[in-house]
Amino acid sequence: MxxxxxxxxxxxxxxxxxxxxxxxxxxxxxxxxxxxxxxxGKALVVYFSMPETDKPDGMTREEDNSAVVIDGKVLGNTQYVAQLIAERTGADIFRIEPEKPYPTDHETLVGLARAEKDDGARPAIKGALPDLSAYDTVFVGYPNWWADMPMILYTFFDRADLSGKRVIPFVTHGGSGFSRTVETIAELEPGAKVERGVSVPRSDAQECGPEVTAWLREAGFAK
Structure with missing residues (x-):
């Protein structure tokens, strides 16, 4: 035509x-x-948290510093941030718990944490770790103790192979931020891509939801 x-x-x-x-x-x-x-890819939130009470009423100052109360339930500061991340990303979640429970008395806990750090202790983790091979991204959360991670996190990194994964630490603290923990994790997991995550002061933990959501959205994770 x-x-x-x-x-x-x-x-x-x-x-x-x-x-x-x-x-x-x-x-x-x-x-x-x-x-x-x-x-x-699939994501996992791994965290350690140590609220110093499980009672929402009549908290001491130190107990209040270690926890938030959400819908009448006491959650450790790091526990709350971990749950926010899991909820907003659809990630799985795993709580690191010690085989021998830590004391909840503040002074006793502080002294034990100092002794573990000085001794380079590796407290045993209760139960088995999840199958990390199933995940591409692992968020790792912890409180800042003595300008470091709690030593049970070192136990986790000793046992975990995070090579080839995106590892994103997040921390709750009383003013010290991450200290040098992100660099330490990069040294412990040289095969992983370690990125600095969100840092939440304990004074802001109760109201940190918008900050956590904004950070996740900026990083491309929020649903």
Whole structure:
């Protein structure tokens, strides 16, 4: 079939516009890929938390510093942040618990934490670790004790192989932030991609939901 000159020129223009549209769409998809890749794969939240009471009423100052009360239930500061991350990302969650429970008396706990750090202790973890091979991203949360991770976290890193995974520490603290713990984790897990996560002061823990959500969204994880 023969086409009139004007009709042929119109079809040619349409073909050019279609090709440009496809190219532009591919370009935009390429720009979006890093954010989509950040959220790809299965995630796990691993955390250790040590609330110094399970009673929501009549807390001492130190008990209040270690915990938040959500819907009448006491949660450790790090426990609460861990649950927020899991809820907002759809990640699985695993709590590190010591085989021998830590004391809840503040002074006794502080002294024990100092002694464990000085001795380079490796407190035993209760039960088995989850199958970490199933996860591409592992969030790791802990309170800052004596400008370091609690020593039971060292037990975890001794046992866990996080090579090839994205490891994102998060911390709750009384003013020291991460200290040098992110660098320490990178040294303990040289095969992992270790990134600095969110740092939550204990004074802000109760109201940290928006901050945690904003951080996760910026990192490409929030649902």
């Amino acid at each position: 023969l086409l009139a000159r004007g009709e042929g020129m119109t079809l040619t223009k349409l073909a050019i516009f279609a090709a440009l549209a496809v190219t532009f769409s591919a370009f935009c998809a390429g720009l979006a890929a890093p954010r989509e890749a950040a959220a790809a």
